[in-house]
Amino acid sequence: xLELKQLSVEIDRRQIVKPLDLTLDSGASLALxxxxxxxxxxxxxxxxxxxxxxxxxxxxxxxLRDLSMRERSRLIGYVxxxxxxxxxxxxxxxxxxxxxNSQNMRFRADPQSLARASQxxxxxxxxxxxxxxxxxxxxxxxQMVALALALIRxxxxxxxxxxxxxxxxxxxxxxLDTVRQYTREHEITTLMVLHDLxxxxxxxxxxxxxxxxxxxxxxxxxxxxxxERIAQTYGVHCELLRASDGSxxxxxxxxx
Amino acid sequence: xxxxAILSVDTAESTAGSEHYSRQQGRRLGWLLGALALTLAxxxxxxxLGSGTLAWRDALQALLHPERASSLxxxxxxxxxxxxxxxxxxxxxxxxxxxxxxxxxLDNPLAEPFTLGISAAAGxxxxxxxxxxxxxxxxxxxxxxxxGNAFIFSLATVLFIGIFASRRGLSVxxxxxxxxxxxxxFSALLGLAQYVADVDQxxxxxxxxxxxxxxxxxxxxGINAVLVLVxxxxxMALSWQISALRGFGDQAQVLGISVARLRMLLLxxxxxxxxxxxATIGVVGFIGLVAPHVARLLVGxxxxxxxxxxxxxxxxxxxxxxxxxxxxxxxxxxxxxxxTSLLGVPFFIWLVFGRGGRVA
Numbered sequence: 001x002l003e004l005k006q007l008s009v010e011i012d013r014r015q016i017v018k019p020l021d022l023t024l025d026s027g028a029s030l031a032l033x034x035x036x037x038x039x040x041x042x043x044x045x046x047x048x049x050x051x052x053x054x055x056x057x058x059x060x061x062x063x064l065r066d067l068s069m070r071e072r073s074r075l076i077g078y079v080x081x082x083x084x085x086x087x088x089x090x091x092x093x094x095x096x097x098x099x100x101n102s103q104n105m106r107f108r109a110d111p112q113s114l115a116r117a118s119q120x121x122x123x124x125x126x127x128x129x130x131x132x133x134x135x136x137x138x139x140x141x142x143q144m145v146a147l148a149l150a151l152i153r154x155x156x157x158x159x160x161x162x163x164x165x166x167x168x169x170x171x172x173x174x175x176l177d178t179v180r181q182y183t184r185e186h187e188i189t190t191l192m193v194l195h196d197l198x199x200x201x202x203x204x205x206x207x208x209x210x211x212x213x214x215x216x217x218x219x220x221x222x223x224x225x226x227x228e229r230i231a232q233t234y235g236v237h238c239e240l241l242r243a244s245d246g247s248x249x250x251x252x253x254x255x256x
Numbered sequence: 257x258x259x260x261a262i263l264s265v266d267t268a269e270s271t272a273g274s275e276h277y278s279r280q281q282g283r284r285l286g287w288l289l290g291a292l293a294l295t296l297a298x299x300x301x302x303x304x305l306g307s308g309t310l311a312w313r314d315a316l317q318a319l320l321h322p323e324r325a326s327s328l329x330x331x332x333x334x335x336x337x338x339x340x341x342x343x344x345x346x347x348x349x350x351x352x353x354x355x356x357x358x359x360x361x362l363d364n365p366l367a368e369p370f371t372l373g374i375s376a377a378a379g380x381x382x383x384x385x386x387x388x389x390x391x392x393x394x395x396x397x398x399x400x401x402x403x404g405n406a407f408i409f410s411l412a413t414v415l416f417i418g419i420f421a422s423r424r425g426l427s428v429x430x431x432x433x434x435x436x437x438x439x440x441x442f443s444a445l446l447g448l449a450q451y452v453a454d455v456d457q458x459x460x461x462x463x464x465x466x467x468x469x470x471x472x473x474x475x476x477x478g479i480n481a482v483l484v485l486v487x488x489x490x491x492m493a494l495s496w497q498i499s500a501l502r503g504f505g506d507q508a509q510v511l512g513i514s515v516a517r518l519r520m521l522l523l524x525x526x527x528x529x530x531x532x533x534x535a536t537i538g539v540v541g542f543i544g545l546v547a548p549h550v551a552r553l554l555v556g557x558x559x560x561x562x563x564x565x566x567x568x569x570x571x572x573x574x575x576x577x578x579x580x581x582x583x584x585x586x587x588x589x590x591x592x593x594x595x596t597s598l599l600g601v602p603f604f605i606w607l608v609f610g611r612g613g614r615v616a
Binding site: 048049050068069071072073074076077078080084085088089090091092093094095096097098099101103105106107114115117118119121122126127130131153 | 274276280492493494495496499502503504505506507508510511512513552557560
């Protein structure tokens, strides 16, 4: 469903992402891991079309390069680390309408967009935020709204760029549980940049490990995230523990 | 609530948020109609006032049935007052829109039509004609040399900044800095022109710079009207996109909006409006900075309403300033540029602090 062919990014004549190949099935979830500056966010931004990149990105066999900006935007949902509309004086409901009407040239909002905005709020349990503006919300609430804004356009691919780094534990779970549930139900492919290896273990079927813009390893998350590789990539000695629910937990011991 | 529980909620009939939204729309429409009515009243009042002594009945008759009015009344209404009042309305609309667009393009609430040096550039364009009797538009009739030259200089300045910035991929901060640099260059050149000017030239230049509605004509009303009538509908068609740009910034691209192209288009519109109006009436501050803020306070950030409200507010503030400029000293019409700030600032402070900052 998602295919990257020799995707690379060069900024100021420095190669930030080295040619990358990747194929993901419909509904799959992939964690992008690596140290700070490894190029994780850059890969996500390149796929989203926010920065210029070389190589090909294909979704459902369609080359993004051949599609108009409008068609491309329908295929991809993007959630950034920080909510970009955090200081604008629009209510959450208005933002949800805006996300669906951005190409509308008429005065009236598309009537379906009103119903869909209400539905999305109920679906994510955000009804109580409908009239609120992002400035009046907590970081966790804002990220849930950002997720709603990405999902309301019914994307085929969901890109999450460190969506939980500013959230407390409960909010991390709430956001990623919602992502998992919704993307499985709607067969949306998910690509998320994460820092927390435990979250990767819990929420990503597959993991892509990057180091200095280069692919180090790609495969099932449990197979990739072993103690040797964590030591190599992160320079941290750790133990892997099996929790009572069967999931693996990374317990960092010391920096190497 | 866990995600499982959340997602299994039956959402087919949900109306979350939509009732409040439609109430909000109604309120906004109310503010808009109210402001429109006030503006209409202000326009009529402005037409009734003037240095001549004209009974309001005669004035109204000359306006509605010019063929029945005496020739003197007709001339006063149609050749003297109407162009001035219409210029006030158009200048208000244009400056307010230009300010709003600049604030969006530069992502800065303190931006205004003259942020990128339009006022100084127009001033220098005028100085070239007044002091040095030269113009880049020397083919124009003599009576339009001053206006034409000021227009060309201010428009060229902004377009130069816009094109230079987009070629080099400059950030918004860099564009503002470039604008400040250009402003100082033209200010210095204007200062130089004032220094070498003789007394008459200096007086002409200073009065030109001081915004005044009295220099208008039907031709200039026509040019400004065409500009507003072409640009305003395009902006309305783009109002969802402009809202998205204000809301999401560069990330509006994810919504399928060509952010760079939209910014450039809005900058060109702002430059055209501000240049044409400044060339017509000189430098009038405050309206372009404040009208967009007033509109936002009243109807929020949904640009479908904000843009219309910005235009109406601009027209209202400008017409009120015109009325005040005629009434403050009986028999004297003060330059409008002085009035806009004197009147507008107290009103703005009341709106921001007196009402707790939030209306709609």
